Amino acid sequence: xxxxxxxxxxxxxxxxxxxxxxxxxxxxxxxxxxxxxxxxxxxxxxxxxxxxxxxxxxxxxxxxxxxxxxxxxxxxxxxxxxxxxxxxxxxxxxxxxxxxxxxxxxxxxxxxxxxxxxxxxxxxxxxxxxxxxxxxxxxxxxxxxxxxxxxxxxxxxxxxxxxxxxxxxxxxxxxxxxxxxxxxxxxxxxxxxxxxxxxxxxxxxxxxxxxxxxxxxxxxxxxxxxxxxxxxxxxxxxxxxxxxxxxxxxxxxxxxxxxxxxxxxxxxxxxxxxxxxxxxxxxxxxxxxxxxxxxxxxxxxxxxxxxxxxxxxxxxxxxxxxxxxxxxxxxxxxxxxxxxxxxxxxxxxxxxxxxxxxxxxxxxxxxxxxx
Numbered sequence: 145x146x147x148x149x150x151x152x153x154x155x156x157x158x159x160x161x162x163x164x165x166x167x168x169x170x171x172x173x174x175x176x177x178x179x180x181x182x183x184x185x186x187x188x189x190x191x192x193x194x195x196x197x198x199x200x201x202x203x204x205x206x207x208x209x210x211x212x213x214x215x216x217x218x219x220x221x222x223x224x225x226x227x228x229x230x231x232x233x234x235x236x237x238x239x240x241x242x243x244x245x246x247x248x249x250x251x252x253x254x255x256x257x258x259x260x261x262x263x264x265x266x267x268x269x270x271x272x273x274x275x276x277x278x279x280x281x282x283x284x285x286x287x288x289x290x291x292x293x294x295x296x297x298x299x300x301x302x303x304x305x306x307x308x309x310x311x312x313x314x315x316x317x318x319x320x321x322x323x324x325x326x327x328x329x330x331x332x333x334x335x336x337x338x339x340x341x342x343x344x345x346x347x348x349x350x351x352x353x354x355x356x357x358x359x360x361x362x363x364x365x366x367x368x369x370x371x372x373x374x375x376x377x378x379x380x381x382x383x384x385x386x387x388x389x390x391x392x393x394x395x396x397x398x399x400x401x402x403x404x405x406x407x408x409x410x411x412x413x414x415x416x417x418x419x420x421x422x423x424x425x426x427x428x429x430x431x432x433x434x435x436x437x438x439x440x441x442x443x444x445x446x447x448x449x450x451x452x453x454x455x456x457x458x459x460x461x462x463x464x465x466x467x468x469x470x471x472x473x474x475x476x477x478x479x480x481x482x483x484x485x486x487x488x489x490x491x492x493x494x495x496x497x498x499x500x501x502x503x504x505x506x507x508x509x510x511x512x513x514x515x
Contacts, residue, residue: 145174145510148230150200150248151240152186156342156418160264160498161186161240162193163305164506167499172507179230179248186244200227202244227251236260236510239275246271253278258509262502264304264417266449267440268292280509283502285417285495286449302502303495304421311496313406313426320406327403329393330367335477338408340371340398342416348464349414349433350376354383355466356473361388366477369404370394409483410476412469415447415458421498424455427491429483431472436461455490 147168151157161178168174180186182199190197201223228251231237237252239245239261249271252259258280263272266286276282276297284290285304293299313320325332341349350372357368370392372380377396384392398404405411405426413419415434423430432450434443450456459472476483495501 145172145507146233146235147174147176147506147510148179148234148237148248148252149176149240150179150237150245151242152180152184152190152244153242155185155189156416157240157242157244157264158184158186158189159307159418160262160305160421161238162189162195163307163499164238164240164262164502165193165195166308167305167503168506171500171503177230177234179227180244184244198230200230200244200247202247223247224251224254228255231255231257236280236506238262238506239271239279240264241269241272243271246274249275258512260502260506260509262302262304263289264421265289265442266445267442269439280512281505283505285421285498286446288445288449300505302505303425303498304417305499305502306421306425306496308499309400310402310405310422311425313402314496317406320402324403324407328369328395328407330369330407331391334365334367334391335409336367336369336407337410337412337473337477338369338371338404339412340404340419341373341414342419346373346414346433346435347376348461349412350380351383352464352466352469353412354380356470357388357390357392358385359466359470360390360473361385362390364389367391367393369407371398371404372396410473412473415443415450417446420446420450421495424450424490424494425496425498427487427494429476429486429490430456431459431469431476432456433459433461433464450490450493453489453493455486455493457486 149161165176177196178190179198179200227248231251232255236258239249261272261279261282266288268289276293282299283302287301290299339353374396411428411430415432432447434447447458451458
């Protein structure tokens with residue numbers, strides 16, 4: 145079975161695609177290749193994962209009249225010409241969402257190859273809305289996303305694939321927690337709050353976290369691991385107060401997120417689809433701070449879905465201050481029964497086997513073509 149994956153733009157889009165790729169290769173013996181842009185993070189991450197990568201031309205959808213809009217048709221024609229041979233060689237093409245998947249999925253439709261789409265968020269993106277009628281199946285992370293798709297679209301809830309290295313936390317929690325304490329300079333006896341805003345960081349979250357750490361300075365039973373993003377790390381380091389009882393560790397980026405998750409008693413994060421998938425697959429309680437400018441408010445809707453399930457508390461960005469963050473952290477970490485309940489409900493909502501479920505959908509589509 146030959147599978148062509150298309151997507152990228154951010155690590156949050158690439159990690160689920162790589163999790164799916166690894167499952168298709170290891171479990172089903174599939175030949176998997178990946179199409180994305182040369183400028184996106186997918187070029188590096190896919191190559192590092194050992195998956196064959198082809199760079200294709202793709203541009204974001206332009207909705208207003210501009211020079212970029214006038215150039216878009218020519219760009220699409222060039223991209224389609226390059227993508228059609230890739231699609232022709234595949235038994236099934238999987239669009240992982242975002243504008244990057246547009247020309248590849250279009251080429252697959254032209255070549256009469258079965259298409260599977262994966263939608264990470266509670267609000268489907270434009271590409272997935274456009275192609276959903278022609279797809280064999282649209283795999284969803286959030287059941288609510290089906291409401292925004294045409295009735296004729298065939299949907300199934302698979303969840304969002306999570307990297308196997310992250311899922312190691314379920315198999316070896318004590319081993320990873322010990323390594324995390326040693327590697328990250330933490331203390332095993334303290335309860336741990338892990339704060340991050342995504343692979344690029346989130347300046348508003350970082351600033352509120354710095355202020356919250358100052359307000360929690362007398363808590364010698366707590367520690368905070370703050371992942372700031374590369375651009376914000378120097379400023380955060382300078383702003384942190386010294387001489388507090390609270391233990392604070394900062395990093396610009398942590399490649400091995402499984403270490404952070406293994407020691408987390410509470411996660412404070414934006415509500416991106418990949419972050420939510422990882423947090424809930426591991427059954428961690430979370431305080432979610434949705435990015436307010438996400439298209440269609442999808443991060444808030446993502447967060448509300450987990451909140452309704454009982455696995456998360458939500459703090460809107462316009463209400464985020466150092467004081468409000470410190471107050472919510474204290475309310476949660478000092479209520480052991482509430483944290484336990486949130487963890488159970490997070491685990492019940494999460495889908496640690498999403499990669500298998502999505503791989504099954506892809507396999508079904510490929511077998512349908514073979515028949």
